[in-house]
Amino acid sequence: MTRTTNRFPDDLTSTRAPAEPGPLVVIYDGDCRLCQRAVQWARRHARPGALEFVPCLSDIRRARYPALPDARCLQAVLAVTADGDVLEADAAVLSVLHRLRRWSVLASLLYLPGVRHL
Numbered sequence: 001m002t003r004t005t006n007r008f009p010d011d012l013t014s015t016r017a018p019a020e021p022g023p024l025v026v027i028y029d030g031d032c033r034l035c036q037r038a039v040q041w042a043r044r045h046a047r048p049g050a051l052e053f054v055p056c057l058s059d060i061r062r063a064r065y066p067a068l069p070d071a072r073c074l075q076a077v078l079a080v081t082a083d084g085d086v087l088e089a090d091a092a093v094l095s096v097l098h099r100l101r102r103w104s105v106l107a108s109l110l111y112l113p114g115v116r117h118l
Contacts, residue, residue, distance in 0.1 A: 022082030023052050024095055027065070027073045030055025035077070042096055050099035 026042070028035045039053050054061045056073035065080065072078070079092035087095050 023049055024082075024099060025052045025054055025064075025080040026092070026096060027054050027056050027061055027068070027078040027080065029074050029077075030057060042100065045100040047099055047101055051096065 026039070028039055030036070042051060043053065054064070057070060061068070061073070062070075068078070068086070076089040077092045079087040079095050081087065081095075
């Protein structure tokens with residue numbers, strides 16, 4: 001069962017990125033050219049085994065995440081963690097950046113209190 005969560009709380013005590021227990025499944029709009037380009041770019045920069053990309057309207061996504069409505073994943077990029085948490089929009093993007101070579105440092109800086117909202 002999937003659940004919605006904000007893995008990156010906005011409180012001032014949270015300054016560390018979450019642990020990476022397994023591959024992050026990124027659900028994106030497969031018909032959006034910008035999304036397709038972003039996925040290609042992320043694939044080139046991802047650490048091996050860190051990310052899996054699944055188009056929102058694919059049979060694969062519907063079979064693996066049947067409780068996730070099409071409208072939700074067409075509205076914003078989603079990322080499903082190994083423990084089933086669903087990250088949306090900026091939280092999903094930060095989680096993806098954290099798993100990319102050379103970009104994880106920037107992602108870690110964005111977790112600092114106050115920086116994420118700049």
